[in-house]
Amino acid sequence: MRIPATVAAVSGALALSAFAVPAAQADDAASYKTDAATIFQAAHSVSGKTAFSTAADAEDTPYAMNVTFSNVKIAKAVKVGTTNHVSTTVTYTLTHDASVDITAADFLTGPYIYRGSYDLPDNMLLGDLPATCKVTSSTTAGCTGKIDVYPAEGELWNSDAGTWKAGALAIAYNGQDPTSDAFDITKVGYADQGGLGSTLVQRYSKLTVNASPEPVKKGATVTVTGKLSRANWEDNKYHGYTNQPVKLQFRKKGSSTYTTLKTIKSNSTGNLKTTTKATVDGYYRYSFAGTTTTPAVSAAGDYVDVK
The missing domain is CATH 2.60.40.730 (SOR catalytic domain)
Structure with missing residues (x-):
């Protein structure tokens, strides 16, 4: 999903108003991929330098969760042709503090890869569905997700071929319903981390x-x-x-x-x-x-x- 073409024109509360109800996201591939990219863009577009807001912008952004990612393992190369769907598996460790309930139905996490800078990437690819995680301690979990690529849907330009960096993100909706008039984005937790590894996205x-x-x-x-x-x-x-x-x-x-x-x-x-x-x-x-x-x-x- 190329961020400038699909998400950049939408930001802040307007961007988030398009979110599907979180409980339905596990069964809706298009919803997860779009929503995760949109909230990533909303968080990163505040200053272009940080994923979170200043105090003045706090009313339009999620709060920063104490979640970090490590031990990312991804294929050395992802070979993409002209029409066929391509998928590659990514594993990583998610670490969180006691305030984050990763077992909540509306807590989502997943890997992504990006081209360009972490703050404002030129392109970004995610998985169709959130990662699945297995709790390994009171503060850690081992997660497995996918990166899904659909070249026939315009997700890639020829100039995108080459080195991409890997990252991971997490979203905690905390019961917030983005379709509701009472939706409060400041009660939504968010974390993401880039530069966790790299892979080549290659023209088959x-x-x-x-x-x-x-x-x-x-x-x-x-x-x-x-x-x-x-x-x-x-x-x-x-x-x-x-x-x-x-x-x-x-x-x-x-x-x-x-x-x-x-x-x-x-x-x-x-x-x-x-x-x-x-x-x-x-x-x-x-x-x-x-x-x-x-x-x-x-x-x-x-x-x-x-x-």
Whole structure:
């Protein structure tokens, strides 16, 4: 969910008036994701530097709960294509003082990842549902949540590919009903913490190969073509990944190991083409080592019979 597009235009009490009743949130994925992002934005937009209000702004913000987060574990990379829903699990420890009842029905917590600064992130992704937590002591709990990504719904721009930071948040509604005229946001507890880890959000990659002729005479030339492409999150299609080093590799029949023959670069449309001499039966493939924005990928080997 890109904060500037979905939440930034709404702030303070007006933003919170759109919240669903907390008791229904566990069964409403869209509600939790939207509400958590909205309250995050409402808290962070007060000064642009702190998650909570000054005394002058207190009437428009939740109070700061004594909740912290640690031991965040998240995948090293999240590979996102053009249309399929992608989900990754995040675990963390939640620590709180005696004033916070994490077992309350309207206490919610969950992980998130963000791009840009913690105070005013350029983009933010959360889970469809709140995390589930297991109490481990009177002041701690072990929590497991997810980050859910829907590239076909415009949640990502191509420029978002790369390093994202991990955070976690918690909201205690304390019986407050945001749909009520009597709703008092100052009685809602809130905490969040950024910079708890990092992950790569990458544009899913594809790599093809075709070696010909098949069969081929020993000592003759084998021409190997292919294409390196990656997901474009802005038009939901795959486009060539240009000017990238790609290895041509060969595996002899009966062997399980590929050997690199040469390295070439993809052209302006992502296409690959090179030649090599046929020596023995085996498999040719292209292999791409990956970048921070695009994961590594290897094509399935194409077998050539040498006569």
